[in-house]
Every structure is written in C-alpha cells, then in structure tokens.
Amino acid sequence: MKTLVCESLSKDYGNIRALDDVDLSLEEGKIVGLLGPNGSGKTTLIKLASRLLVPSAGRITICGEEPSEITKAIVSYLPDRNYLPDWMNGRDLLDLYKDFFADFDEDKAVEMMTSLNIDMNMPMKKMSKGTKEKVQLILTMSRHAKLYLLDEPIAGVDPAARDYILRTIISNYDENATVLISTHLIADVENVLDEAVFLKEGRIVLHQGVDELKESTGKSVDEYFREVFRC
C-alpha cells in the first residue's frame, strides 16, 4: 500500500518555487531518506504532508487522504526545531501527547525516557540540546502512526546520540508504517535506509533503493550525493 503520494506537487513562496512538479510515491514498511542540500525543498515537502502548508499546485495524499485532521491522526511529525512549550517537563509532555494523539503509547515513551535517565521533573528549557532532541524523538516514535515525518532528527547532536536516535527509529516503526527522514548527514543515516530520494532545487532527481544504488554505482549514497550535488 502507498503511504505518501505526491502528484505534480508544487509550492511557491511568492515568486520563489520551493517544490517544482514533484511526483513521489512511498510504500509502507520502508525507511526513506529525503536527501538534499539546504534549500532544496525537504522541509517544504514535509510541511505539506503535515498540512502546515498547502500546495500551490498538484496534490499530496496520505493513505489516500488529503492532509487534514484525519491524516494528522496517522502522521507523526518531528519538526526541525523545538516545537514544545519549554516550561513543560517530561510528565507534562506525556500528558500533552496522550491528550492529543489516540495512538500514543505512553508505556513505551516512559520506558525509553527511563532508559535514558531523563528526569521527568526537569523542564525542557533546562535540558541539553541533545536531550531535548531525544525527548522529542521519543514522543514522535511512541505513536503507532502510519507515516513518520522526521525533519533533520540527527542534526546538532553528537555521534553517540545519533546512534541512539537511529536505533530508536529502527526499533520503533512497525512494518505497516513508512518513515521519511530528511537530512543532509547522509553518511550517518544511509545504513538504515531502504530508499533514497534526492531533492535538488525543488525537483526529485533520484528515487531508488539504496542496495540497487550501491550495486549500480559501486558508491555509497554519501559519495553519490556529493557527485550529484557538487558545487
């Protein structure tokens, strides 16, 4: 089954075209890397899927539905910035997620936070950057969603935290879900990806299985990316 489908999808900001006639179709059960340099349209695509933006032209659907409150119930979105009230502590955040999302698995979230020794009484604003990112990822991955949209989940954390974050993603998505990870840190994520999507100036220039890509080019995704996007 298709989880995310874009048909001739475009998005303009004034007279700047951020996404240009994008056709994309993602299957369930896949971890997909949305890869492109800064300003290539990664965040725009993710925001269209989470209905923070509406298309200028074309269509985007999630499990057959256009983005709406129906799709928000099955899409778990991790924005690329802190989006939670910073006075909230771990307890408050669990309550917030429980109130908002019927598919939130509180036990799972508590288990992960406990294993990381996160103090449930510490407000977000007192947490380190890495801890904040981990907490937000735990909340996002503790939902039983059909589509996970992770916008730069590993930017700005140390390599050990990256490892933890990637393992959390692998161990928590289920076979019927799709995970879309946007990043420019390709070397760090390529081992966990099924498929790679390259975005360049708002257009998709490649959508291929990572194994096939390595077999046909004899290169890592990271090397191939550097070649395609050489400045």
Added chain:
Amino acid sequence: MNWKFSDDVPIYLQIIEGIKTDIVSGRYKGSDRLPAVRELAMDAGVNPNTVQRAYAELERQGLVQSERTSGRFVSVDEDKIRELRKDLSNEYIREMYVHLRDLGMDDKDIVDAVKNWEGK
C-alpha cells in the same frame, strides 16, 4: 558480533558474508538459532528489511532454514561448510592476487611470497 560495514557494498551482502564467515569458523554451529530480524537489525544498526533480505538469500542458498514459529536456524553439514570455506577463501585469494599483481608481481612471485611469508 561486532558489525562494521563498508560504504560501497550493499549492507545485505555484507551481512550474508558475515554470517557465512561465522558458520565456517564454527561460531555458528549446525542447527544454531540465528538472532531475530529486529534483534540483528538493532545490534548492527541497520534497517530490518536489510536483515530480512540477507536472511532470505541465506535461505535460498540452503544455509539457513526457517521454522514457522521458532525462528531461523543454521542448516549446514560438513560438506556444505567445506564448500563455503572454499568459496570464501577463493574470494580472499582473488583479492590478494589483484593487489599483488598491481604491485607488479607475477604468479610465481606471488606463490613464492606466500610460501616464504614471515608472518605465518
């Protein structure tokens, strides 16, 4: 096992080779149980679908058998292990030849060098 992957070869092929090496070296014995897909995926830090693909290929080659409820098991006898050892060692020897020919050695030089190697 401690997994370390090189970047330019598909991971599932590297997992297959890793498991074959473990079988040949005796770390996995006939009828040992393989880790569950998710377990190995977590351990190696790779996608579960990749592990699935590696296991399916090992099954196709008859080295692994899956039992519906209890998991996957190594399925090898002495003959198969010998054959597998030959396959893997041929690959290493081939690589060695490629490198040594690159250094300008002919096949006789290579055989002599192996015989007289001091690191044995």
